[in-house]
Amino acid sequence: MSNVNAEDLQNDPKVDMIFDTEEEAYQFYNNYGRRMGFSIRRQYVHRSKSNKSIITSARFVCSKQGIKKQVSETKNPQKETKINCLARMGIKLMDNGQYWCHDVVEDHNHPFQTPATAYMMRSQRKLSKAHAAVIDLADDSGLRPKAIFDYMGRQAGGVENLGHTKLDQKNYLRTKRQRDLAQGEGGSLLMYFEKQTRENPSFTYSLQLDSDEKIANVFWTDPRMIIDYALFGDVVTFDTTFDTNKEYIPFGLFAGFNHHRGVVIFGAALLYDETVDSFKWLFETFLEIHGHKKPITIFTDQDATKAKAIQEVLPETWH
Structure with missing residues (x-):
């Protein structure tokens, strides 16, 4: 078993990998998902009964894992997103405080996202502090949301390089304006x-x-x-x-x-x-x-x- 280093971040997940924290393991699997073209989520996180701040085990899965519960007939049903994909990575806490990767399944039952659309996947979307500062400045200057998003996309060489979508920006602006209410x-x-x-x-x-x-x-x-x-x-x-x-x-x-x-x-x-x-x-x-x-x-x-x-x-x- 060996610790994950910078070079490992470009590799595929393997049994016996070691991570210093649960968050490090999550980010590793999320980076792998971005390269491959799939979104991830935490299927479960188990915590110590004596200390809830200590995570004892966790499993990260493809966002298409599971089968959506059919609650009723719908006039305009949404496109199915959960199709029982089994791809996953599981980790367990060791006595030394590190996390051991004990379970990896790489097979997916669906096509991957292309690099051009990978930024739209939920687990890959993140509005950085730098982008938030630009949005704040542009919004305070009176620019419309569409103009802000288009401007930032041009500066980044394409909206796919921003790391967030128009909806993320829209929610951020709503949050900002709510906080700025007199x-x-x-x-x-x-x-x-x-x-x-x-x-x-x-x-x-x-x-x-x-x-x-x-x-x-x-x-x-x-x-x-x-x-x-x-x-x-x-x-x-x-x-x-x-x-x-x-x-x-x-x-x-x-x-x-x-x-x-x-x-x-x-x-x-x-x-x-x-x-x-x-x-x-x-x-x-x-x-x-x-x-x-x-x-x-x-x-x-x-x-x-x-x-x-x-x-x-x-x-x-x-x-």
Whole structure:
């Protein structure tokens, strides 16, 4: 057995390789995936029962590992991404604190990405600090997001050399603008919610704060929404695509139909960004505020991020 060195980073994974940390092993396999043309993810990470900060074993797999659970019939089904690819690399913690590669499977059951499209794979996408600084400067100068992305692509010799996509930049800008919101705007929102709560105790809202204790995600309902959901909440539509404000903060709306086929609203939200974690918080909050009554069906657009969050929180309802 031997430690991984700089030369090994250009090699294929092999049993008996030694890594100093779990993160080093992950990055090695991720670099291998980029060269080959496949995305990776952690299938599992086991930790010590006595010390949760110590990782005792882990397995990294091709992102196409597993078989997607079929939750229901869909009108416009998404392209299948999990096709039971068995490619993997497993590591175990040794007594000396290093990690031993004990399991490697290299066979894939699907075509690889080409070098020109490898940068779009999820595990390969990363917005560097240098690129973030350029985006900040260009955004503060008033450049539009498309112009920023095109400019950076030209400077890098092609967008494939950036290491991130337009969606990554879009989410970064939303995060930046959310953090840059004036204190008065957040305060005004809280004052409005508090006023509504005083006037009608049935008005309900929920806030999620970030690590700096700034407002991130917001969800609210009024008494009419709560009553309408209790009566007509079996079928729900959820959308964030039809409107955004000048700060690029996604506005989400839960809606349905009453017995007169009129549109009724079940809740509204302002989101920090359109990530799985934000959507999971939103769907869990929606259920909690509505007394954990689950809809029979949820309709939404063909967005993979929303779909993943719904399938984790409400796997039996998504269409």
